[in-house]
Amino acid sequence: MTERAQRITKTSAFVVILLLVLALPWILRGTVKAAPYWTHVFVLIGVFTLMTSSMRAIFRTGEVSLGTAGFMLVGGYAAAILSIRLGLSPWLTMLLGGLLSAAIGGLLAYPFFRVKGVYFSITTLLLGFVFLYLAGWMDWLTGGWQGLQFFNITPELTIGSLNVAFTTKTNIEYYYLVVVVVGICLFVLYRMERSRVGLVWKSISEADHLAQSVGVNVMGHKIFVFTVACFFTGLAGGLYAFHVHALSPTSTPANVFHFFTSVYCLMYMVVGGVNSFYGPLVGTTLFMLLREWGRSVSEYWPLVMGSILILIVFFMPKGLVGLPGYSRIWYEKLRGFLRRRALSSE
Amino acid sequence: MDITAQDAVQSIINGLCMGGTYVLIGLGLTLILGIMNILQFAHGEVYMVGAFIVYLLCVLNGVNLYLAVVISMIATAVLGLILERVFLRPLKGVFLSYVCVTTGLSLILQTAVMLVFSKGVKQLPSLWGGSFSVGGMFISRERVVAIVIALLLTLALYSFLKWTRYGLAMTASAQHREGALMQGINPNLMSALVVAIGSGLAAVGGALGGSIFNLDPYMGGLAFMKGVTLIVIGGLGSIPGAVVGGLFLGVAESLLALFFGSQMGIILPLVLVIIFLLFRPKGLFGHD
Secondary structure (H helix, E strand, O other): OOHHHHHHHHHHHHHHHHHHHHHHHHHHHHHOOOHHHHHHHHHHHHHHHHHHHHHHHHHOOOOOOOOHHHHHHHHHHHHHHHHHHHOOOHHHHHHHHHHHHHHHHHHHHHHHOOOOOHHHHHHHHHHHHHHHHHHHHOHHHHOHHHOEEOOOOOOEEEEOOEEEEOOOOOOHHHHHHHHHHHHHHHHHHHHHHHOHHHHHHHHHHHOHHHHHHOOOOHHHHHHHHHHHHHHHHHHHHHHHHHHHOEEOOOOOOOOOOOHHHHHHHHHHHHHHOOOOOOHHHHHHHHHHHHHHHHHHHOOOHHHHHHHHHHHHHHHOOOOHHHHHHHHHHHHHHHHHHHHHHHHHHO | OOOOHHHHHHHHHHHHHHHHHHHHHHHHHHHHHHHHOOOOOOHHHHHHHHHHHHHHHHHHHOOOHHHHHHHHHHHHHHHHHHHHHHHHHHHOOOHHHHHHHHHHHHHHHHHHHHHHOOOOOEOOOOOOOOEEEEOOEEEEHHHHHHHHHHHHHHHHHHHHHHHOHHHHHHHHHHHOHHHHHHOOOOHHHHHHHHHHHHHHHHHHHHHHHHHHOOEOOOHHHHHHHHHHHHHHHHOOOOHHHHHHHHHHHHHHHHHHHHHHOHHHHHHHHHHHHHHHHHHOOOOOOOOO
């Protein structure tokens, strides 16, 4: 294929996917019974895609952060509390939640990045637990173990005489809100990765000392990417908060702010394909849809998920994004095998 | 609320007992990290599986408790061997891969145990029922037994590493992998041994923990977190560090819980660990 043809294919695929994403609520309305529920599922997919992509942005510098759920909690709780206590508009508080999460991330990034690899992962993992327990402990602010509920606060938008309330009745308005916000965030992340900054991240992950010796400010770049990722994770928390209207700090695995969410994000990232920007999108969408279809056997779900993850790591290290390449290799291998057998049997 | 000296002593003893079970988890984690350079995310689940095997033998089939613990230790060591050979060895320490594989394993083990032993409260019988009093304070026997078992096993491990050929070979691999390889030490054998020993110890930890608290398929996650906390305090890869770190963590938790409430008992050690990682990443007993 020539370069031009490739570009045309890529652009047309992008346009088709974009149209599908935009038309999704209406498609769902026409095809499935519980359309609001499925729209809700897609809202969650959007939120989790943003979190997984931010995790992957940190991974571009070679570090695995397992504190995703913790920063999501900070963003979600900050947005909810500011709206409840101070009566600020949800639009503002979602942004403030992201900013608070980014501020905490930015402050902690310098000490955290003094350690690398396993040690960094441990630190972020423990930080996630600290946030979870703090949210339970600070009951004067967060409502403690009872959790926070704020069903009466919904983001509203007034353009001229048109007033749109993002309620949970059909979820359609909220779906579009998430599509727009997550779309913008993903675009920013994409542009960063494809720019000079992204190349610098890659150089840090491949050889940090070498990068430092040619004048890259390794620590500065790591702090920067961590802060950005924390901002997006906090924003995802805010989006989540105003969608479900109930937050809780319980330490059961079912809670979205529990450590398991970080593990799931890691899974989505790896299963989708860690080296491609589209990996988190593919991984999150497929896994969360599979999970919905598997509701009836939800007890077995972690087992299935763990098995898929291990199989992917062993047999498809590039993830599902690399499937075309893998299928070609497998096909060739199978053909070679069959031919050898045919030859030996003659 | 008044806190008497008796309360303080009680909570120190409880803390030492908890610390004993933490040490048994931490020893495996720290050995595996030292020799294979892998953080075994499924180690907490190995601990949980160990406890459930004891439950299966002792409560459901009426085997003697101490015999059940020994059988569970051996069975878990074999499980460790399988995990090492099938899952960990082919990865050759690639960071993201082993994080994924071991977390995947922990999900699989959790679900498998949950499906086999349906939900509901389960408890192991007490190691040694009753209590005795020293100077007007009641100390339950099972806690003392737990501390003694943990310390004996640690001592056994320490002597193994200090005075036997295989132990010395293991210490050598932990200190310098390539150097040990050049001396003719088989790194794969060492990895297999270390996972087996670590898993066996974790199983005993699970049995001790399970006789004091309830059994639950998700108990491994918290135990894993404690293990990670204590190996960071003690210094990654250090045995004396793991012992001191574990006992310190247990006592600190229960004293903090006594003075500031149980929430703070969980939060403050985590904050302490983060501070440790930042200012003294080597831990108390670690070396470069």
